Amino acid sequence: MIEIDGRQLALADIAKVAAGGMKVTLTPSAAERMAASQRSARATALMRPVYGRSTGVGANRSVTLDATGTGADTHGLNLLRSHAVDAGRSLDRETVRAMLVIRLSQLAAGASGINPAIAEALVGMLNQDALPEVREFGGIGTADLPALAGTALTLLGERPTMGGSLISGALDGWATEDALPFISSSALTVAQAVLGHQKLAVLLENLTLVSALSFTAMSGNPEAFSPEVARASDSPAVADMATTLHGLVAGTGVPARIQDPYSLRTLPQVLGAVSEELAALKLLLDQLVVAGHENPLVFGSDADGSNGVAHHGLFQMTTLARRVDALHLALGTACATNLRRIDLLCDPSFTGLHRFLAADDAGQSGVMMLEYVAAAAAGLMRANAQPASLQTVVLSLGAEEDASFASLATSRLDSTVQALTTMTAVELVCSARALRMQGREPSEFSNPRLRRTLETGFTLPAASQDRDLRPDVDVASKLVLLPALGNNIQEAGTGELG
Incomplete structure (x- = not known):
């Protein structure tokens, strides 16, 4: 059971609810906070115009609603009905659950002035x-x-x-005062960012481990990760990544070169940049999932009579758009070096093996086509790295003359996750195959994480004769999405490939 208190909500808990089966509940303090906010909003609306409560919305903001006539009873429903249109493909259940739990958490923050019964109805929707x-x-x-x-x-x-049934009895109606406060949120956009962040954080950890396998298979020079280099780094994230990589590859063999290609030598910078952007995005998301950004913002206290509202533009997700764009840019850079490592693993001058890690040099293609698969995934990641935050639009008769398009940026994260999963899986297949063909054994490695990663890689099929490699990539794709690659080998179902 996940408690929603409107004060903090772990991103990992959102992912658990999104995955299905995890129930949620509102804390008593959250319910009281919402009730106090409702009282404050009502008190303020008696003293001054309040957008969406006593006025229309968008270009209709200058239209005053009749608070006494029958129109006041139906305006909220009309607003919901008119604003409910969307189009395109239906989103998956995981994303929708994440949206609902985030919206519930935001309402629990107590800045919307909404009826607490609506939040309780959301709890029921999620739990059912x-x-x-x-x-x-x-x-x-x-x-x-x-x-x-x-x-x-x-x-x-x-x-x-989504199942085709109708909900009955959750709510008797929807008051005008509750319509705009409910929809004034970027909960879906934030949900896509949260789910993308959680998956990419796991992928980055496993990409680091797989990169260390490739580094070892190509006898890289660990001087690039030395403590001296870490201390001279221009970013704490780069320094941390250098330290991590140095620990992973220490004692794995004699360097083959004084200076490695960039795809090996600049691993701390490339992966450190992704780590840095993931950390920055997490800090922002930790705030957004409990942020009362409804417009207008309701504040005040019954105790001192400081009731009020503030009309604002916090709903403009400019910062989120920039953060996700920056993450996509870092990933777009990383995928170039990822693809290059896969290419080098096919090169006999770097591995001492046959071309394309084939069983012989008699014309077999080995893993040749895996490079093409990875290149296709890299192309998608680079396309996704085009900044969404540069876009804008003018809508609602000019009343809304800008947009962040954070929704576009976050919607790309799912395909970025899929593409990076494929690239990491391909590199795992190639690096594990190279190390196996070189006769390396996990027991040679002093670092336990690298040792477990190679043990996991060795659960992939050993046959090097030309064959269909789709099953290898499918299993490797499951493996690289597991937290702490190599700790839960059987969870990916690798046993069937033996």
Whole structure:
């Protein structure tokens, strides 16, 4: 059970809920915080106009709602219905669950003024796994209005769930004062960033281990990772990566060269840059998953009468767009050196083996085509590295004249994860094959992590005759997504390949 208190929510816990089967609950303090926020919003609306409560939205912000007529009773529903349109492919259940738990956490922060009963309905939706269907096109990085409006309609029983059923009895209706506060969030965009971050963090750790295997197979020179180099580094992340790599490859063999190719020698810089951007993104996401960024922001206290709202632009996910763009740029650089290591592993002058790690030099292709597979994945990663934050748009009769397109940046993360998974898997297949053909044994390695990584690599098929390598890549792809590569060999189902 994951407790939602509106104060902190671990990214790992979001991933657990997103994976399915993990229940959530609201803490009493979160419920009271939301109730206090609701009282504050209502008190303020009696004294001054409040966007979305007593006015229309977007270009209709100058339209005053009739607070006494029947129109006031239906405006909230009309807002939800009109804003629920989205298009494109349906998003997976993992992403939708992550969106819901993040929205719940944001509401629990107590800055929306929303009815706490809506948050409780979200808890029920998550725990029953009665998920709304959310499609890919709708958000532009200024709040995920269609995704959340559609969620509201699903809670009301107006739209079917992803399973095709209708929710009944969750809510009796939806007041106007609760409509905009519910949809004024970038929970879907943040969810995609969280899930991408969690998977990429695992991949970076395993890519580091696999890179060390390649370094060993090509008898790299560890001077590039020495303590002296680490101390001279221009970034703590680069220094840490140099220290990690030095520990992994220490004592693995005699260097073959005074100076290695960049794909080996600059590993601390390349992987350190990815590590640095992942850390920066995590700091931001830790804040966003508990941030009350609804517009308007509700604040105040019944105790001192300081009730109020502040109209703002915090929903503009500019910082998130820049952070994800920076991560994509770092990964786009890393994939170039990853691809080059795969190329060098096919080169006899670096491994002392046959071309393409083939069984002989009589024309067999060995792992030749794996380089093409990796290159296709690298092409996608480089395309994803084109900055989304450079885009903008003018909408709603000019009332909204900018957009962060953070939603575009985060939506690319899933394909980036898939591409990096493929590239890391290909490098694992090639490096493990090279070390096996060189007659190396895990017992030779003093570093336990590198030893376990090679043991894992050696669970892949040993046959070097030309054959279909798709099964090798499939299994390796599962392995490189496991936390701490080599610790849970059987979880990837490698036994079937023997």
